[in-house]
Amino acid sequence: MVMKVKNQSIWLDGYDYNDYVSLDKDITCDILIIGGGITGLSTLYNLRKSNLNVVLVEANLVGSGVSGYTTGKINFLQELIYSDILKQSNYEKAKLYYDSQKYAIKKIVDIINKEKILCDLEKTDSFVFANEEKEIEKIKKEKELLTSFGERVEEYNRDLLYVQNKYAIKVSDTYVFHPLKYLLALKKIIRKFNKPIYEKTKVNNIIKNGEYYNLQTDKYVIKAKKIVLACHYPFFLFPYFLPIKTNIEKSYIIASLAKNAHKTYITSNKPTTSIRYHKDYLIYLSNSHNISNKIDEKENYEEVIKKANNLNLKVKYIWKNDDLITLDKIPYIGYVKKNDKTLLIGTGYNTWGMTNGSLAGFILSDLIMGNTSKYASLTDPLRVIHIKNTLPKIMNIFYNSKGFLKSKIKKNKDWYQNVKIKNINGKSVAIYKDNDKEYKVYNTCPHMGCSLIFNAVDKTWDCPCHASRFSLSGKVIKGPSTKDITYNEKNLF
Ligand SMILES: Cc1cc2nc3c(=O)[nH]c(=O)nc-3n(C[C@H](O)[C@H](O)[C@H](O)COP(=O)(O)OP(=O)(O)OC[C@H]3O[C@@H](n4cnc5c(N)ncnc54)[C@H](O)[C@@H]3O)c2cc1C
Incomplete structure (x- = not known):
């Protein structure tokens, strides 16, 4: 018999939810890292001693994204x-990938030993x-x-x-290892180097304006010369059409x-x-x-x-x-656009992000500092993916379309006793009744328009295409969507 099961990652049990600082003013920086998972923190750790003005922003709390839910191998x-x-x-790539993983493992262990991380x-x-x-x-x-x-x-x-x-x-x-203990230790070390980490600070959009990117958070504007997308799934579609x-x-x-x-x-x-x-x-x-x-x-x-x-x-x-x-089982780490050294990304770790997120930390910081990186060509996001990879490409399109269509077909079905879908002023609205309280949300994911599925376990609205998640009241709790789906009578959505 199953008793007292916690619907929670073992690593996040006991997390100190109060030890954070949020952005409280407009700022300007050289490098903005978006995302406080293993990619973002590893990159910032490697840049901690640089003269650059580097800032990291995290929508929730450090390690509360995918990195806090891994198995930690x-x-x-x-x-x-x-x-x-x-x-x-080919063989050379397989060998280079092997070398990159051995390198990342050695580096993680070195950091843990050098910094005496428990x-x-x-x-x-x-x-x-x-x-x-x-x-x-x-x-x-x-x-x-x-x-x-x-x-x-x-x-x-x-x-x-x-x-x-x-x-x-x-x-x-x-x-x-315990992935969260590792990430929180990195955060503590980085704090000593005047490289701010702002948590509960979500970037909602990015606009390039001359030499700077202007990034809008819920309350403030960040101006940054370069951006590192360490946010797992980037919240905008272009220029790097990830889906x-x-x-x-x-x-x-x-x-x-x-x-x-x-x-x-x-x-x-x-x-x-x-x-x-x-x-x-x-x-x-x-x-x-x-x-x-x-x-x-x-x-x-x-x-x-x-x-x-x-x-x-x-x-x-x-x-x-x-x-x-x-598509080819190798991560996407490096520059997002050709001839543009201002936008970098680290993602696509094929469920091996402890090594690859750390590797991204080395590659991205090397690129930023103008150093050569042995593995940058291997993980270059702009690499030409060989024709042999046609099948994965087709499968990706198939899976994404399937998620989209499936969500649309299910759109008018009442999945659970307490959920009703209604069309209000031409918009699909989901209504959930929990005891006496009624929750109303727009039933479409703002990211790419998939219909949302009611998750009866966590009581959330989940996107079956790209994994965005929203609370019962419609607040975004996981990207790529940055927008809420809260219903509002004035139909401002
Ligand atoms: C079931 C499972 C088991 C796994 N087990 C292992 C394992 O044993 N070993 C291993 O090596 N790998 C494992 N992985 C893979 C690994 O967990 C991931 O690849 C890795 O954690 C991804 O790290 P990340 O930093 O890219 O993303 P995340 O940890 O998700 O960090 C991204 C951060 O960006 C933030 N963010 C997103 N959007 C915004 C925004 N707009 N503004 C500000 N912040 C934003 C998010 O809140 C999040 O905290 C596993 C994966 C899965 C699915």
């Missing part, structure tokens, strides 16, 4: 990533395992590839707890009391099962799918809990997370 064994890159590109860092062995016969050959190829890069890889044919292992490979020198270059993968995670086996493992294929331990908890990720599929949150939660019950796991925490998957 610091790992280069990422399903069958090297075989995937080899298939989509973030439950633990070295573990890691496994990729097959739960189907047809995966075995693929894992063997990944082993060959990793061995050719110089990595020591062992075959592992014994049992792995909580999963069916038909064949696995094992590597060492991988880590797990056709990525799709969004969503997964569910539970934490359950268990004896720590000091190992991490992950399936070679989708849907992903991923396991790590944190102190006395087993952290178990499952039910991964494209965000436009399986849009009924209540059904998804029930499925995850049922799976946990079948494994005799006593669930203490349950949460979900989503990340951007790129």
Whole structure:
């Protein structure tokens, strides 16, 4: 029986919600970093000693975005990533990506040791395992590839707890940590260097005006010469039309009391099962799918809990997370526009953002400081994606259209007893009744016009296309949308 399950990320339990400063005046800076997740904080950490006037703004609180909901593995064994890159590109790229992940891991560990950060860092062995016969050959190829890069890889044919292992490979020198403790420690260190971090400060739009960008927050204006988009999913469409270059993968995670086996493992294929331990908890990720599929949150939660019950796991925490998957499985880190060194981005980490978000911190700060970066060409957002990648491109368009259409078809359906959709003055309005209180919101996502789905678990309105989320009363709680959907009689939306 499931008792006292917290619908919350284990990392955010106990978070000090009062230790922040918000922007309280108009400001001008050299570099504005938008987003206080691992990308934004890693970039700011690397720029902390520079003479540049660098500012970071975060719409909510540091680490409260995707980075606060990860499984927190610091790992280069990422399903069958090297075989995937080899298939989509070539051997050199697969090797360079491997080098970049090893580099990022070394750097994260160096920072943790040098700064004496207490973030439950633990070295573990890691496994990729097959739960189907047809995966075995693929894992063997990944082993060959990793061995050719110089990595020591062992075959592992014994049992792995909580999963069916038909064949696995094992590597060492991988880590797990508490991602939020790490990010909050970076914030504390950065504070000593006069590089302000303004939380609860959301950027609503960006306009280029001569040498400066003018950025409008809810109350103030920021003028910045350069912008780093570290906001996971940029809230504007142009100039970098991300929806056709990525799709969004969503997964569910539970934490359950268990004896720590000091190992991490992950399936070679989708849907992903991923396991790590944190102190006395087993952290178990499952039910991964494209965000436009399986849009009924209540059904998804029930499925995850049922799976946990079948494994005799006593669930203490349950949460979900989503990340951007790129066309060639390599992140987008670098300049957004050709011949323009003022707009930079770090995103598209294919669910491996602890290494790639940190890598982005190095690449972006190197680009800003005019240093050469060994990995900048690999992750260049403007790289030509080879013709072999046509299928992922088509699949992206398919998934995005599917989410959009599905949301439109569902538009007039009452999903749940308490939700009614009405057309008021030509606008689709959703009305939710919770006991005595009635909530009215516009039922269309301001980002790209998808109809919103009522999430009966969290009591939020969720976009099934690009993952924006809104509170019952219509306040935006997660981008890419920056606008609220609160209904207003004057129809000002
Ligand atoms: C289920 C799951 C498990 C994962 N597990 C792992 C793992 O074990 N290891 C690993 O390496 N990776 C993992 N990842 C991937 C990793 O969590 C992400 O890639 C990474 O956290 C992304 O970091 P980020 O800084 O880009 O985004 P975020 O952490 O989301 O940071 C972006 C920030 O920008 C802010 N923001 C957005 N818009 C605005 C605005 N307009 N104004 C101001 N601020 C704004 C947001 O509030 C947010 O805090 C996992 C992903 C998923 C989905």
